[in-house]
Amino acid sequence: MTPEGSLLAAEGLCKAYGPTPALDGADFSIHPGEVVAVMGPSGSGKSTLLHCLAGIVRPDSGTVRYGPHTLTDLGDAQRSALRRTDFGFVFQFGQLVPELTCLENVALPLRLNGTKRKEAERQAREWLARLEVDGVGAQRPGEISGGQGQRVAVARALATTPRVVFADEPTGALDSLNGERVLTLLTDAARDTNAAVVLVTHEARVAAYSDREIVVRDGRVKDMAGRI
Numbered sequence: 001m002t003p004e005g006s007l008l009a010a011e012g013l014c015k016a017y018g019p020t021p022a023l024d025g026a027d028f029s030i031h032p033g034e035v036v037a038v039m040g041p042s043g044s045g046k047s048t049l050l051h052c053l054a055g056i057v058r059p060d061s062g063t064v065r066y067g068p069h070t071l072t073d074l075g076d077a078q079r080s081a082l083r084r085t086d087f088g089f090v091f092q093f094g095q096l097v098p099e100l101t102c103l104e105n106v107a108l109p110l111r112l113n114g115t116k117r118k119e120a121e122r123q124a125r126e127w128l129a130r131l132e133v134d135g136v137g138a139q140r141p142g143e144i145s146g147g148q149g150q151r152v153a154v155a156r157a158l159a160t161t162p163r164v165v166f167a168d169e170p171t172g173a174l175d176s177l178n179g180e181r182v183l184t185l186l187t188d189a190a191r192d193t194n195a196a197v198v199l200v201t202h203e204a205r206v207a208a209y210s211d212r213e214i215v216v217r218d219g220r221v222k223d224m225a226g227r228i
């Protein structure tokens with residue numbers, strides 16, 4: 001059974017690397033446009049949960065449903081096609097393509113989805129402005145600060161107007177002022193485009209940005225009151 005009206009829902013996810021389980025019966029669901037903060041100690045399974053939800057890692061057992069699709073039944077090609085059109089990703093260290101300018105980095109996912117270069121760059125410029133980094137378009141990732149890089153990474157994740165944004169400790173390498181600003185920009189932009197956000201974070205004030213908080217502990221998901 002998947003929770004009524006959810007966009008993305010996982011049930012009973014198990015995934016082991018060697019003898020210890022990374023996920024041990026994890027359940028999760030998120031509604032369209034909802035921002036869910038995922039907390040939990042290091043090694044508890046947060047990244048593995050995100051990777052299973054996004055169809056990057058196939059769980060040993062359990063199911064992931066996304067809209068009408070059962071992600072866990074799809075082949076690699078179908079899952080990567082879905083990821084390109086429907087999902088956006090932000091990681092702890094931007095993972096921008098170092099050889100491309102920041103503008104080209106943001107335009108890249110649009111190009112991959114078939115948008116023509118001029119139009120992709122026009123949209124990319126708008127996203128950079130929205131993330132308050134319109135000045136860095138011509139620079140390469142190695143020439144800008146960590147905070148600017150994460151803003152570019154958020155612009156890239158949102159440029160294709162994904163239905164779900166997966167953000168894995170996107171502010172983990174930033175000072176708290178930059179971190180809070182990036183989270184504000186990310187969640188505001190996601191709300192404006194009705195994208196759901198699965199946000200792994202250790203930010204203390206995360207409740208200000210999220211609709212709901214969950215905790216991953218020993219490969220299982222609990223709500224903030226400690227219930228399953």
Ligand SMILES: Nc1ncnc2c1ncn2[C@@H]1O[C@H](COP(=O)(O)OP(=O)(O)O)[C@@H](O)[C@H]1O
Binds near residue numbers: 042044
């Ligand atoms: N690719 C992998 N190979 C081996 N072990 C892994 C791999 N990914 C995660 N693990 C292990 O699974 C557990 C959960 O990891 P992870 O999901 O990265 O936790 P978190 O993101 O909460 O820190 C840890 O014990 C980690 O060492």
Ligand SMILES: [Mg+2]
Binds near residue numbers: 046047168
């Ligand atoms: Mg992690």
